[in-house]
Every structure is written in structure tokens, then in C-alpha cells.
Amino acid sequence: xxxxxxxxxxxxxxxxxxxxxxxxxxxxxxxxxxxxxxxxxxxxxxxxxxxxxxxxxxxxxxxxxxxxxxxxxxxxxxxxxxxxxxxxxxxxxxxxxxxxxxxxxxxxxxxxxxxxxxxxxxxxxxxxxxxxxxxxxxxxxxxxxxxxxxxxxxxxxxxxxxxxxxxxxxxxxxxxxxxxxxxxxxxxxxxxxxxxxxxxxxxxxxxxxxxxxxxxxxxxxxxxxxxxxxxxxxxxxxxxxxxxxxxxxxxxxxxxxxxxxxxxxxxxxxxxxxxx
Amino acid sequence: xxxxxxxxxxxxxxxxxxxxxxxxxxxxxxxxxxxxxxxxxxxxxxxxxxxxxxxxxxxxxxxxxxxxxxxxxxxxxxxxxxxxxxxxxxxxxxxxxxxxxxxxxxxxxxxxxxxxxxxxxxxxxxxxxxxxxxxxxxxxxxxxxxxxxxxxxxxxxxxxxxxxxxxxxxxxxxxxxxxxxxxxxxxxxxxxxxxxxxxxxxxxxxxxxxxxxxxxxxxxxxxxxxxxxxxxxxxxxxxxxxxxxxxxxxxxxxxxxxxxxxxxxxxxxxxxxxxxxxxxxxxxxxxxxxxxxxxxxxxxxxxxxxxxxxxxxxxxxxxxxxxxxxxxxxxxxxxxxxxxxxxx
Amino acid sequence: xxxxxxxxxxxxxxxxxxxxxxxxxxxxxxxxxxxxxxxxxxxxxxxxxxxxxxxxxxxxxxxxxxxxxxxxxxxxxxxxxxxxxxxxxxxxxxxxxxxxxxxxxxxxxxxxxxxxxxxxxxxxxxxxxxxxxxxxxxxxxxxxxxxxxxxxxxxxxxxxxxxxxxxxxxxxxxxxxxxxxxxxxxxxxxxxxxxxxxxxxxxxxxxxxxxxxxxxxxxxxxxxxxxxxxxxxxxxxxxxxxxxxxxxxxxxxxxxxxxxxxxxxxxxxxxxxxxxxxxxxxxxxxxxxxxxxxxxxxxxxxxxxxxxxxxxxxxxxxxx
Numbered sequence: 001x002x003x004x005x006x007x008x009x010x011x012x013x014x015x016x017x018x019x020x021x022x023x024x025x026x027x028x029x030x031x032x033x034x035x036x037x038x039x040x041x042x043x044x045x046x047x048x049x050x051x052x053x054x055x056x057x058x059x060x061x062x063x064x065x066x067x068x069x070x071x072x073x074x075x076x077x078x079x080x081x082x083x084x085x086x087x088x089x090x091x092x093x094x095x096x097x098x099x100x101x102x103x104x105x106x107x108x109x110x111x112x113x114x115x116x117x118x119x120x121x122x123x124x125x126x127x128x129x130x131x132x133x134x135x136x137x138x139x140x141x142x143x144x145x146x147x148x149x150x151x152x153x154x155x156x157x158x159x160x161x162x163x164x165x166x167x168x169x170x171x172x173x174x175x176x177x178x179x180x181x182x183x184x185x186x187x188x189x190x191x192x193x194x195x196x197x198x199x200x201x202x203x204x205x206x207x208x209x210x211x212x213x214x215x216x217x218x219x220x221x222x223x224x225x226x227x228x229x230x231x232x233x234x235x236x237x238x239x240x241x242x243x244x245x246x247x248x249x250x251x252x253x254x255x256x257x258x259x260x261x262x263x264x265x266x267x268x269x270x271x272x273x274x275x276x
Numbered sequence: 277x278x279x280x281x282x283x284x285x286x287x288x289x290x291x292x293x294x295x296x297x298x299x300x301x302x303x304x305x306x307x308x309x310x311x312x313x314x315x316x317x318x319x320x321x322x323x324x325x326x327x328x329x330x331x332x333x334x335x336x337x338x339x340x341x342x343x344x345x346x347x348x349x350x351x352x353x354x355x356x357x358x359x360x361x362x363x364x365x366x367x368x369x370x371x372x373x374x375x376x377x378x379x380x381x382x383x384x385x386x387x388x389x390x391x392x393x394x395x396x397x398x399x400x401x402x403x404x405x406x407x408x409x410x411x412x413x414x415x416x417x418x419x420x421x422x423x424x425x426x427x428x429x430x431x432x433x434x435x436x437x438x439x440x441x442x443x444x445x446x447x448x449x450x451x452x453x454x455x456x457x458x459x460x461x462x463x464x465x466x467x468x469x470x471x472x473x474x475x476x477x478x479x480x481x482x483x484x485x486x487x488x489x490x491x492x493x494x495x496x497x498x499x500x501x502x503x504x505x506x507x508x509x510x511x512x513x514x515x516x517x518x519x520x521x522x523x524x525x526x527x528x529x530x531x532x533x534x535x536x537x538x539x540x541x542x543x544x545x546x547x548x549x550x551x552x553x554x555x556x557x558x559x560x561x562x563x564x565x566x567x568x569x570x571x572x573x574x575x576x577x578x579x580x581x582x583x584x585x586x587x588x589x590x591x592x593x594x595x596x597x598x599x600x601x602x603x604x605x606x607x608x609x610x611x612x613x614x615x616x617x618x619x620x
Numbered sequence: 621x622x623x624x625x626x627x628x629x630x631x632x633x634x635x636x637x638x639x640x641x642x643x644x645x646x647x648x649x650x651x652x653x654x655x656x657x658x659x660x661x662x663x664x665x666x667x668x669x670x671x672x673x674x675x676x677x678x679x680x681x682x683x684x685x686x687x688x689x690x691x692x693x694x695x696x697x698x699x700x701x702x703x704x705x706x707x708x709x710x711x712x713x714x715x716x717x718x719x720x721x722x723x724x725x726x727x728x729x730x731x732x733x734x735x736x737x738x739x740x741x742x743x744x745x746x747x748x749x750x751x752x753x754x755x756x757x758x759x760x761x762x763x764x765x766x767x768x769x770x771x772x773x774x775x776x777x778x779x780x781x782x783x784x785x786x787x788x789x790x791x792x793x794x795x796x797x798x799x800x801x802x803x804x805x806x807x808x809x810x811x812x813x814x815x816x817x818x819x820x821x822x823x824x825x826x827x828x829x830x831x832x833x834x835x836x837x838x839x840x841x842x843x844x845x846x847x848x849x850x851x852x853x854x855x856x857x858x859x860x861x862x863x864x865x866x867x868x869x870x871x872x873x874x875x876x877x878x879x880x881x882x883x884x885x886x887x888x889x890x891x892x893x894x895x896x897x898x899x900x901x902x903x904x905x906x907x908x909x910x911x912x913x914x915x916x917x918x919x920x921x922x923x924x925x926x927x928x929x930x931x932x933x934x935x936x937x938x939x940x
Contacts, residue, residue: 004390005341005531005542006349053344054537058558080558081853212561239557241531244391246378247547248528249555251573252563254581259391273501274563305828306894323742327892328830337830338860412760414744416648483760512654514682516837518892521830532859545860548832553850567683602838602890603674604646604653 004244007051007096008036010072012089018075018157024122025087026063026075026157032094040100042066044107044130045235045263048099049243050074050086058082059240061262062100063125065132072097075125075157101243102262105130105207105233114142116200118218120149120191120210122157126235127209131165138170145172145200149191149214152177153184174198192217202226207233219266230267236275237262278462279442279469289316289362291459296360296404299333301326310361319363321438324414325594329524330368331375333361334399337521338545341395341531345539358402362436365410366428367419367592371524373431376400377586378527404455407432407448411476413483416595418608420484424592427477439472488612493589497614498580501572505617509610510571512603517548519597519605520574525590528554549573575610621668624791627723628663628695631789637695637721639687641679643672649747650733654679668697668791670750673730673773674838675884677705681714681843694720699727701775701884703784704917705840708880711917711924714843724787724794729769729776732885734894736771739764774898775885778803785918807903822867822900828893829866831859835887835897836873841880841916848872874900879908879925882917 010029018024031037042062049057058080064073078087089095107130115134119127127146134141146165150156156175165173176187176194187194191214200206202225208215215234222232238250238257250257253272255264269275280288292298299310300319308320309328342351364372379396410417410426419425429435433452437444444465447453456462500506520526530547534540547554550570556562564570582590591607598606628640644655644665652671657663676696679687687694698706703722710717736745740757747758756765769777776782780803783794810818833849836842848856849869858865883905887897908914911934914925 002389002392003351003394005394005544006351009348053542054533054535054540056533057531081855083558084853237557238563239555241529242544244393246393246527246529247531247544248549248577249547251577251581253576254584274569307828307892324744338862412744415746511656512679514678514834514837516834516890517832518834518890521832522892530859534858534860543860551833551850553846553852565684566686598647600834600892602834602886604648604651606647606653609647 004098005242007049007057007098008040009033009094010097012091012093012095013071015089015091018122018159019154021154022087023078024075024155024157025078026073027086027089028064029072029074029095029097030070037070040072042100043104044133045102045104045126046100047102047126047243047262048072048074048097049101049240050076050082051096051098052082052085052089053096055085056082057096057098057241058086059101059243059258061126061129061235063128065129065136067133067136073128075122077122098243102258103260105235105263106205107133110134110205111140112142114201114204115144116204116206117144117146118148118191118195118206118208118210119146120214121151121155123209123211123235124148124157127207128158128161130207135165135168135171143172143201143204144170145174145198145204147174147176147191147195147198147200149176149178149194149210152179152181190214190217192221195221196225199225202228205231205233209235229270230265232266233263234266234269235262236264236269277444277446277465277470278456278459279444279465280462282441282443284461285319285443286316287461288459289313289319291461292360292362292404295357295455297357298360298362299330300362304328310363321363324365324410324412324417325367325596325599327522327596329371329522329594329596330361330364331371331524331527333359334372334396334403335375335379335527338543339395341542341544343541344535354398358404359399360404360406362406363408364405364432365594366407366424366426366430366432367410367417367594368524369405369407369432370424370428370430371592371594372400372405374525374582374586374588374590374592375527377588381586404434404451405432406434406436408436408438409473409476409480411438411480413480414595415485416598417484418488418593418595420481420487420593421490421608421611422589422591422593425477426480426484427473437473437476439469439476442469444469444473488608488615490589490611490615492615493579493611494583496617497576499619500614500617501576503617503619505613506568506572509575509605509613510568513550513567513571513605514603515550515552515567515570516602517546517550518600518602520548520550521546522596522600524592524594524596525578549577575607575614579611579614621666624668624697624723624725625663625666627789627791628657628666628697629660631695631721631723632657632660632663637693638691639693640666640695640697640723641676641687642666642697642723643668643674643676646671648733649745650731650736666697668725670728670731670772672699673886673889675699675702675705675840675882675886677702677709678838678840678843678886680706680709680720681840682837684845688715688719692719695723696720697723697725698784698787699725699730699884700779700781700783700785701882702840703786704781704882705884707786707917707920708841708882708924710920711922712880717920721789722784722787724784724790726790726792726794727776727779727782729772729779729782730885731771732773732889734889739766739770773885773889774806775883775888778805779883781918786920804902804906806899807906810899810903822871823863825896826866826870827863829861829870829895830893831861831866831869832892834890834892835895838886838890839877840882840884840886841877842873844876870895870897870900874904877901878904879912879914880916881905 009032014028241247245259307327310330379393435446447456640657643652646653912925
């Protein structure tokens with residue numbers, strides 16, 4: 001019998017501070033044992049428990065795409081005791097990872113369809129996974145629109161990639177910040193307002209991730225635009241421990257975010273009390 | 277059905293111990309609990325419900341998941357014999373089957389190996405369960421509300437009835453039958469012995485308090501999420517974990533590391549949805565930050581969510597929570613309140 | 621009892637309070653249950669007898685002070701120990717004394733259901749009758765008689781203030797302080813033990829703790845919004861029921877309530893595994909009394925012992 005509580009050893013290959021105050025860092029991890037890497041099959045939207053022995057575990061969405069072989073990418077914001085410890089890591093350190101856990105974005109259903117990705121702040125992690133995956137298989141999808149908002153230009157993550165994506169013809173990338181700052185030549189305004197302005201085709205599939213307030217105010221915009229309830233997807237965050245539907249922490253209604261989610265459609269969520 | 281004289285129980289327990297570690301109701305501190313016994317003399321026979329529930333036999337309050345050190349990770353190697361539990365009443369036997377659902381499946385993906393809990397399975401799958409008829413249910417017992425009864429035999433390996441100066445034993449599962457067959461010293465039970473069971477059963481059932489019909493409970497409680505009833509119910513709760521810790525079916529746990537960076541262990545330990553910090557996120561956000569939300573979660577889980585996922589109420593009616601609650605938040609009254617509630 | 625109900629109805633009617641916290645009949649023979657009364661009609665639910673164990677004042681500070689936020693003026697029915705908790709809250713600036721209305725009730729001591737269970741030797745007691753100084757316990761097939769004092773809480777047996785020293789209304793006439801010659805007997809017995817015996821006792825007792833925190837959660841003096849045992853950044857102590865962690869939890873809790881414990885016995889009654897929690901809290905109470913001549917919850921104008929400093933205080937404990 002496999003033991004899901006045992007973390008897989010991984011090596012920190014690369015650490016990148018995503019913003020000037022260094023509160024957000026992206027970690028590229030490689031598998032210490034080749035066999036572990038071969039057995040690790042994931043798809044965009046899934047998450048892992050990032051394990052620091054002696055401190056504990058914390059769940060993070062996988063930011064890399066399965067098309068990026070050999071590495072797992074996580075972006076970690078410094079908020080609690082485990083994330084604090086993760087921020088002390090140095091390149092070459094060994095950490096533990098349990099996963100892949102949870103369900104995923106329904107990218108199979110996106111085939112041949114237009115897709116809108118809406119993100120806010122540092123909740124762009126699994127959205128990056130999805131976007132990179134779709135761009136690698138570009139011919140499988142219709143129009144791809146990305147609306148990504150952050151408080152200030154500093155708070156975007158994956159800035160280098162954003163620049164590259166911005167240049168692509170086959171991707172409509174819309175970046176927006178909350179308040180104007182000098183030398184910012186993209187949009188200014190909150191994500192719900194920008195979404196309304198961009199007015200994506202309601203026949204598209206939509207994936208939205210961000211702070212609860214952003215989701216709360218963007219959802220009505222999508223509904224007003226006539227998006228079908230079962231075509232809007234989001235990823236929920238809850239405190240988790242086991243990741244396999246036993247420890248009881250991440251329960252919302254009769255669902256567990258760790259196994260029934262983290263990805264839910266709006267159709268499912270509206271039936272679950274207090275999901276937001 | 278066979279019988280064993282009470283004066284010869286030690287011999288039988290010795291026989292069980294050749295193959296199993298025997299856990300039975302015994303004294304622990306000033307209270308009673310299912311603990312590993314050395315000899316049959318340690319067993320307390322005349323209590324109905326142990327103070328602590330038997331879940332700790334298979335799901336201890338704290339359990340090492342693995343140790344880590346210079347040589348990497350090491351999972352604890354189980355060197356003990358398999359577990360036999362003597363003296364379980366049917367409420368407790370059924371609580372183990374509920375926990376087994378949690379630790380053996382995940383409701384959507386029962387076939388996937390990754391959702392099986394190896395620590396639980398190693399112990400429970402190889403166990404021998406003696407389910408003892410409950411001759412004298414307490415005033416706090418309400419197993420019959422859930423359609424069970426003090427003399428139910430299901431979900432066990434061997435059914436035991438305490439009759440006068442003998443124990444009558446009946447093999448229920450194949451494993452139980454085979455085990456009993458191996459014990460050659462048992463006498464065959466007579467028709468008279470078996471007749472006594474009927475009488476004991478009738479008497480035990482007469483001790484049970486009035487039954488509340490809970491057939492509508494699942495659906496009704498499911499409609500009350502937004503209703504003010506939860507404020508009324510939770511008003512007196514002080515959010516301690518006493519009910520959840522003595523509960524035979526509560527299974528929420530925490531995972532915590534003990535030790536330093538280079539050497540230590542990862543353990544899991546019972547946690548309680550009654551605790552404020554249970555769901556508090558690192559950001560400070562807490563989806564169940566106030567008492568009312570936590571009380572609602574506990575009882576919705578028991579009488580709605582679990583049914584939704586596993587087809588059974590997560591409650592056996594053992595009444596332990598009724599006995600320990602420091603503010604007398606009686607779950608039976610809660611159920612009645614829910615059933616009587618008029619939705620606004 | 622009717623007098624109590626009438627008094628509560630009167631203050632509700634006069635809008636002197638918006639809510640009254642009292643006891644109602646419980647579902648078990650020896651447990652009353654807290655009730656929250658907002659209407660005159662509901663006041664008929666109130667009872668007061670030996671089953672009214674809970675210290676209801678803890679609701680003033682629990683659950684992020686939900687009640688004190690929701691109601692402007694709260695009435696509470698108080699025994700002697702309970703009223704001392706209100707004084708403690710006032711002294712520690714947790715409430716304003718004028719925001720609560722205290723209705724004192726004459727307390728004859730309350731039942732310790734664990735003692736009753738022990739006397740019944742595993743048989744279930746379904747009913748009781750009080751007959752003078754005796755209690756008669758009835759079960760399915762037994763009846764037995766015991767002196768009443770054998771079933772009362774230990775705290776009640778050494779209670780110096782059975783009737784509320786602080787109240788707005790009193791049902792009947794309150795007795796003054798009662799002199800208890802052997803108030804600290806359990807502490808003295810404990811002190812007589814050798815260091816090794818004391819340590820063994822503590823280890824054995826706290827090894828039974830299951831860390832359910834019922835003691836802390838019912839304690840009126842434990843009102844920190846976040847307890848040190850729950851904090852995880854930094855994590856001060858382990859969360860397992862290992863004896864070392866349990867000892868740290870209980871002893872630190874004892875120190876946190878030093879000079880603040882009113883000996884209401886709520887922790888003892890709430891403990892599902894019957895820990896002897898009172899020896900240590902009484903020991904601390906005695907130390908504070910001897911060193912600083914202070915007893916919690918008696919004088920609303922006196923500064924708490926742990927919040928004042930005098931140069932002539934004994935310092936010997938610093939050097940051991």
C-alpha cells in the first residue's frame with residue numbers, strides 16, 4: 001500500500017524573489033530520485049503539500065506546467081510559520097513534497113473553445129500552470145484571453161514571462177493595476193471593472209483565481225455577461241493538513257477542498273453554503 | 277453458539293492472546309478505557325460505556341507518521357501482534373465501521389490507493405472484533421434512534437452475550453467463526469442458554485428511553501444552514517473539545533512536527549472542529565471564526581455531510597458527549613429541536 | 621425559586637437588563653444547563669438548586685465577547701464564586717461593573733457529579749432526593765443514602781463566600797464570609813510531601829490529560845482571545861498528550877491565573893478525565909494570599925496582586 005503521508009524528497013534548484021520586498025518567492029524544485037519524478041503525474045490546477053521537516057506542511061498550487069519536465073514550481077508568500085521557513089531555504093536545500101493532490105482545471109473540456117483566465121495578485125500560480133500548458137498545446141484551443149490585476153506593478157508575479165506573453169499574437173494579455181503609477185502604460189482599474197470593459201465572449205470557458213474580494217465582485221460581472229454557471233471555474237483555498245479527505249479541516253458543506261476541489265465550478269459552489 | 281464459563285474466561289483470553297494483543301475495557305487513571313490488557317482479570321465487565329471511546333485502539337490520540345533523521349525518513353514498523361478488542365458494545369463496534377469508511381476510502385475515489393490510510397488499515401484490517409450485547413443500556417443511550425440496538429450483531433467477528441455465569445459466543449464473520457472453531461475447550465450452548473438471550477434482549481430494550489423518529493433528520497438539518505437555530509443551540513457551548521475527544525466517531529486530526537530540523541518526527545493527533553484555531557489560516561482569515569459556525573459544522577457533519585458522503589449518520593448514540601458536556605448541551609435535545617424547527 | 625423568577629421578570633420588564641443569564645433544568649439528573657433569558661415569559665425556565673454548577677460569568681468574555689457586544693446590559697445570576705469572577709473582570713477592565721446586573725442567590729454548595737458516580741460504583745443514578753443533611757440516590761434497582769457533603773464540589777466544601785459578596789439584588793438575605801479553618805488542607809497535605817513525591821504526583825496526574833481544554837474553556841479567568849497553547853508561530857509547547865507537554869500546559873495555566881482564580885471549581889467539574897486540578901490552583905492561591913494578602917474577586921477597588929508592586933514584598937522566590 002502506498003503511504004500518502006510520506007513526502008517525496010526534492011532539491012531546491014532555483015529561487016526567485018518575485019517582488020522588491022521579497023515577500024513572494026518562486027521555487028523551482030527537482031526530484032532527488034529519478035523514479036519519483038517518473039511517477040509524479042500532474043495536471044494544471046492540482047496542489048502539493050510543501051513539507052519542511054521540523055516545521056510542518058503547507059499546501060500550494062503547482063505553478064509549473066506538466067509540459068515543463070523535471071521540475072515543480074511553487075510561489076510562496078511569507079505569511080505563517082511554514083512559509084517563513086520556506087523563505088529561509090537556499091538553493092541546493094532538500095525539501096519534501098506530497099502530491100499531486102486534488103482535482104484540476106477541466107482543460108479537456110476547453111479543447112476547441114475560447115478560454116478566459118482572470119487572476120489577481122499572487123493567486124496566479126495554478127493559472128500560470130494552465131496558461132503555459134495551453135500555450136504548449138496552442139492549436140488545441142480557441143482564443144485565449146488573460147486578465148491579470150495587481151495592486152502595483154511590483155505585485156505581479158512571473159514578470160519576465162508576462163513580458164514574453166505580452167508579445168505573443170495568439171494571446172490577449174490584459175494587465176491592470178489598482179492605482180496609476182508613473183511609467184505604467186497598461187490598464188488602471190480593478191479587475192471587475194476591467195473585465196466588464198474587456199467584455200469577453202460569454203461562450204468562453206472561464207477560470208478565475210484571486211483574493212476573495214476580487215472573485216466576489218468579478219463573478220456578478222461574468223454572470224451579467226451571460227457566462228454559463230458551469231463554465232466558470234475557480235480554485236478555493238482552505239487550511240489543510242492531510243490533503244486526502246480525512247483530517248476534516250477543509251470541509252465546506254459535504255465537500256472537502258482537498259479532494260473534491262480545490263477546483264470548483266460556480267454551478268457547484270452556489271450550492272455549497274459559505275464557500276466564499 | 278458456544279459458551280465459556282466466566283471462571284474460565286482467563287483461559288479463553290489467554291488463547292486469544294496467543295494470536296492477538298487483547299484490548300478491553302479497563303481502568304485508566306480514574307476513568308475507564310479500552311487498553312491493552314495482560315490478563316483477563318483486568319477486564320471490567322459491568323460498565324456499559326467506557327469513559328474514553330475505543331477509537332483510540334486503532335486511531336490513537338497521537339500517532340507517529342514517520343521519523344526523520346540523518347538516514348532519511350522512517351515509518352514506524354509495527355511489531356505488535358494484531359489487535360483483538362473484547363467488550364465492545366454495538367454502538368462502539370459500529371463507530372469503528374464508520375471510521376473505517378473514512379480511513380479506507382475517500383468518498384469519490386474509493387479505488388485509489390492514495391486515499392487509504394496505512395496506519396489505520398494495518399491495525400483495523402487484521403483485527404478481531406468481539407461485540408458484546410449490552411444488557412443494561414443507560415438513560416443517555418440512544419442507539420435505537422439510529423435503527424441499531426443493544427443486541428445487534430452486525431459488523432463484528434464474534435458476538436458475545438453475558439448470561440449469568442457464562443459468556444455465550446457466536447461467530448458472525450468467517451474470521452470469527454474460524455477463530456471460535458479453534459478453541460476446543462468451549463462447550464456447546466444449549467437451547468436454554470439461547471432462550472435466555474431473548475429475555476435479556478427484551479429487558480435491555482425496555483431500558484431504552486423513548487425513541488425519536490429521525491428519518492427526516494438528514495433532510496431537515498440540511499435546510500437549516502442559514503437559520504437562526506444555530507445561534508440558539510450554540511449559545512451555551514464553550515467550545516472545548518470534550519465532546520469531540522470522547523466521541524467514538526469524531527476523527528478530525530492535526531499533523532504536527534516534533535523535533536528540530538535534522539531529527540524529529542511527524543505525528544498526527546486528534547484535533548477538534550470546536551477549536552477556534554482549527555480552520556484559522558496563516559493570513560488570519562478564519563472561515564469558522566465564531567462559535568456558532570463551529571457548532572453548526574460539528575452537527576451538520578454528523579447528521580448531514582457524512583450521510584451525504586457515506587450513507588450513514590456519523591453518530592452511534594453512545595451518549596458519551598451527553599455525559600461529559602460541561603454545559604449540558606445534549607445532542608438528543610439538539611436533534612429534537614432540529615426536527616421540530618419551523619423554517620422561517 | 622419563584623422569588624428569583626419574579627426578580628428577573630421585574631428587571632426585564634423595567635428594561636434594567638436586555639438579557640439574563642441563568643440556569644435552567646438540564647437533561648441529566650445532576651446537571652442544570654445555562655439559559656439565556658430575554659423575555660419575561662422565558663424567565664419561568666429559571667431554576668436554582670445544587671445542580672447549578674456552571675460559572676455563567678464566563679459567557680461575558682467567551683467567543684470573542686459575543687454577548688457583551690450584542691447586549692447593552694446583561695443580568696447574571698450568581699453564586700458567591702461567580703460574583704467574584706465579575707469583580708475580577710471589573711478589576712481587570714474586562715467589563716464595567718455597571719454594565720452587568722448581579723442577582724445573588726443563596727448557595728448551599730453544588731453537586732460534583734463525579735463524586736456521585738463514584739459513590740454509585742458504576743451503577744447509573746437516575747434520581748435523587750435531599751433529606752436534611754443527606755442525599756438519597758436512586759437507580760434502576762438500588763437506593764442509597766449518603767451525607768450531602770459527600771456529593772458536593774470540593775470548592776464548595778471550603779468556600780468562604782457562598783453568597784455573593786458583590787450583587788445588585790439578592791434572593792433572601794446573604795450570609796457574610798464564612799470562616800473555614802481548613803481551607804488549605806489539600807495544599808498543606810501536598811506541601812508535606814517530599815519534592816520527589818510531589819513531582820511524581822504531578823506527573824501521574826497530568827499524564828491522564830487528553831488536552832481537550834475543557835478546563836480552560838469553562839474557566840472564567842481564562843479569557844485570552846488566543847491561548848498560548850494554540851499559538852503556532854512560535855509554537856510554545858507540543859500539542860500531543862505527552863505528559864511533559866500537558867504539565868507545561870497546566871502549570872503555565874496555573875501561573876496565568878495566579879491571584880485570579882476564584883476557586884469556582886468549573887475546571888474540576890468540566891474535566892472529562894477527572895484530573896485533580898485544584899491542588900495546584902489552591903497552592904497558587906495560598907501563595908498569593910500569604911505573600912500579598914490578596915484573594916481574587918473580593919474587593920472591587922483593590923488592584924490585582926500581580927499588577928502591583930511594593931518594595932517590602934517578599935523577594936525570596938526569585939532566588940529560590
